[in-house]
Amino acid sequence: MYIGVDLGGTNIAVGLVDEEARLKYQKSIPTKSERTAEAIIMDIINLIQEIINDYGFPKEGIKAIGVGIPGLVNYKTGDVIQCVNLNWENVPLKVPIENALGIPVFIDNDATLAGLAEFEAGAMKGVKSGIILTLGTGVGGGIIIDGKIHTGFNGIASEIGHMVVGENYYDCNCGRNGCLETFSSSSAIINYTKKLMEEKNSETVIADKIQGNYENLNGKIIFEAAINGDQLAKKVVDRFVKYLSIGIVNLINIIDPEIFVLGGGISKVGGFLLDKVREEVNRTKNFKNIPVTKIKLAELGNEAGIIGAAMLGKQHKIN
Structure with a gap:
């Protein structure tokens, strides 16, 4: 299983996705983008933990977490270079989530991950x-x-x-x-x-x-x-x-x-x-x-963000 996080200016959506890119369970909360980056990241961590607990899936079975950001990211370091919707500049994202949950984290642009979702399970499949x-x-x-x-x-x-x-x-x-x-x-x-x-x-x-x-x-x-x-x-x-x-x-x-x-x-x-x-x-x-x-x-509509983020984690774990 993989966790996908779709971080937007309005909502934070998190879901549990299986190897075949099927969304098994999801929850979302308001982003409240006027808050600090630290507060938003803590919400992401807590929501991931809730998803795991609610679904009853062992944390050890989560292979990776992927996060989609509506902005520029340094996918090598896992930092957000710039995200206008959140008023973020040079914000570390990968490290605090990894440190809190002990699961590998990968980040990328949300539109890029929508493409990955369509490739894995939608209009680009095959x-x-x-x-x-x-x-x-x-x-x-x-x-x-x-x-x-x-x-x-x-x-x-x-x-x-x-x-x-x-x-x-x-x-x-x-x-x-x-x-x-x-x-x-x-x-x-x-x-x-x-x-x-x-x-x-x-x-x-x-x-x-x-x-x-x-x-x-x-x-x-x-x-x-x-x-x-x-x-x-x-x-x-x-x-x-x-x-x-x-x-x-x-x-x-x-x-x-x-x-x-x-x-x-x-x-x-x-x-x-x-x-x-x-x-x-x-x-x-x-x-x-x-x-x-x-x-x-x-074809995937609003689910594309979560699925694409989760499949980013899958791609990195395979490679």
């Missing part, structure tokens, strides 16, 4: 190489090559959201201009919809949906409007798809994976989004005589 794009507030990514997580020399190889794909009208939070996540995230489409509405270039049903308050605007409203033929919403979604497809084609040219998996909140749009992305990637790919790379939706 392939050797694949890339996940998590489309949410930002754009996260995970790269699997020959069955192994590709993190790069400094551990930043999967920062797909910060691939520059064009020139934008505003800068990314990272300080650069043109990052993929400024075009193809929920934040990006909300910003662009607001821009078009303020310019009053066309009528839109979105105005009625949000009742004059941009705080009510979200990706679901925009995609639903596009599906129903709203011209402004279609313009927003087409732009989203255009730049997402540029990013995918760039990754095909560099890595040539067997499959791309689209995850995150926006992927819940389903077939409408999937069909548009497949069509645009096929239209813009460089090598027209080679079949377009398979593109699918993620």
Whole structure:
């Protein structure tokens, strides 16, 4: 058995996962991210212990603990380099958990681990190489090559959201201009919809949906409007798809994976989004005589974080 920890800005979710990547038992508690790193880490330790006690599985049978972090990590030392959601910088995470529980601990980026989960038990199962794009507030990514997580020399190889794909009208939070996540995230489409509405270039049903308050605007409203033929919403979604497809084609040219998996909140749009992305990637790919790379939706939903973290532990114990 393995323990998976999905540490987010809102919740800490911990689960017990077996060798076949099946989630057997899980619990979660609020993160309360305004607290100190030490307090949050103690909550993680206590929740892991609760999981083990509740399930009645001997602690000696837990082979490893994996932890997914929404930020940059040093997977060699087990330290969190930076995590904006938690306001962490250079926080040791591996060592205090190992010292408290006596079980090997491994950490990595949460989007990378979502990819590992899909590889072990979801949309990537049965392939050797694949890339996940998590489309949410930002754009996260995970790269699997020959069955192994590709993190790069400094551990930043999967920062797909910060691939520059064009020139934008505003800068990314990272300080650069043109990052993929400024075009193809929920934040990006909300910003662009607001821009078009303020310019009053066309009528839109979105105005009625949000009742004059941009705080009510979200990706679901925009995609639903596009599906129903709203011209402004279609313009927003087409732009989203255009730049997402540029990013995918760039990754095909560099890595040539067997499959791309689209995850995150926006992927819940389903077939409408999937069909548009497949069509645009096929239209813009460089090598027209080679079949377009398979593109699918993620399958594991909210369980991906825990399962991926647990499978990180499995990968390290096997190797």
